[in-house]
Amino acid sequence: MDLLTVSGISLTERETVVLQNVSFTQQAGQKLALAGESGTGKSTLLQVIAGLIQPSAGEVHANGSRVRGPAEILVPGHPGVAYLTQNSALPHSLRVEQVLRYANKRPVAEAQALYELCHISHLSERRTDQLSGGEQQRVALARLLLGSPRLLLLDEPFSNLDRVHKRILQGIIEELGHRLGITCLLVSHDPADTLSWADEILVMRQGLIVQQGPPARVYQQPVDEYTAALFGDYSIVRGAERQMLAPVSKRKAAETVLLVRPEQFVLGPKSPNHLIGTVKASRFFGSYFEVEIALPVNTIRVRTASHEWKPGSLVPVSVAPGSAWNMKR
Incomplete structure (x- = not known):
């Protein structure tokens, strides 16, 4: 009731x-x-x-x-x-x-x-x-x-x-x-x-x-x-960055954008769908590190437990399977 x-x-x-x-x-x-x-x-x-x-x-x-x-x-x-x-x-x-x-x-x-x-x-x-x-x-x-x-x-x-x-x-x-x-x-x-x-x-x-x-x-x-x-940081994946995910049809690509939360990115090792990014900054937040990475089109923030990624280093970036959200515009 x-x-x-x-x-x-x-x-x-x-x-x-x-x-x-x-x-x-x-x-x-x-x-x-x-x-x-x-x-x-x-x-x-x-x-x-x-x-x-x-x-x-x-x-x-x-x-x-x-x-x-x-x-x-x-x-x-x-x-x-x-x-x-x-x-x-x-x-x-x-x-x-x-x-x-x-x-x-x-x-x-x-x-x-x-x-x-x-x-x-x-x-x-x-x-x-x-x-x-x-x-x-x-x-x-x-x-x-x-x-x-x-x-x-x-x-x-x-x-x-x-x-x-x-x-x-x-x-x-x-x-x-x-x-x-x-x-x-x-x-x-x-x-x-x-x-x-x-x-x-x-x-x-x-x-x-x-x-x-x-x-x-x-x-x-x-x-x-x-x-x-409202509920935290995110990145919008589009254009060349789509190779980090499973292939997306041209029609679907025109209709949606892909939203990825910082913890849904994966840093290294190389995978079939990875992109190479450049680490711009790494910040310690107690239980995790936030790594800022420049990709070909934009800059993303990644949440990781590892402290190995230093500013200036190159890093393979992909997205955990099934985690990105097709968000209609």
Whole structure:
């Protein structure tokens, strides 16, 4: 059964189209993510779903009933739907214990278990203005969870956090579905946040959903270069470089371009379909090297575990069989 149904949502603000006929569904327990450049309407869509913005057209149904916007009800919001913003917006100078007590609708034992899940049990006597950004975000999340939501909307929850606090919050969000049965819809500009977490990704561009599918498909088979760029580096193979792949018919070559991710290139040894490139640079990124290679037509970036390729050296380049994606233009 669908927990969330978004049907034909459009929004125009000051003669600017923000959302265009957006439709999708989310089942209970499904981890769904929205991806796209800044200004594509992701956060606005979340606020429409939460009942905080009135759409120009379309309807949202959550938890079995229609979400009414601020033009229809006095206090915006929808039962069973919680919305976590980038900024925690906690009451200033109150103790954490006070903030949580005012919001609590759970038995004491359940509330305490929730505080432990959110890693905030030790913060109860601290004032909100004494908390770090990561601590504030976890307290804000706990405050929302005390209301027993079924659907949690997460709007760039990691954007202001350092790596340590981000990892803690990611672990908490991962546990929400398993331990509390809460369904999450996540917005993030970082591809690593969505690719590693989501069951399905919706890609937005200029208020439209341009692609929807499992993370592996969206990453490996993007519908266009905009979508490809959202999830990492890539190279477009055309012209003389096609000899790095199996033969492509002239008709097919005219209709498509071939998209190759950095890890899909193979450096040496020579193969029937290789090209010889010149190494321009080799950069160390911890778990891999990124090698920049000049080919006859353009320059590509290759991800490899080897450090043997030095600037100025010649290297055979091919593409792993079956890895390139024929992307229509």
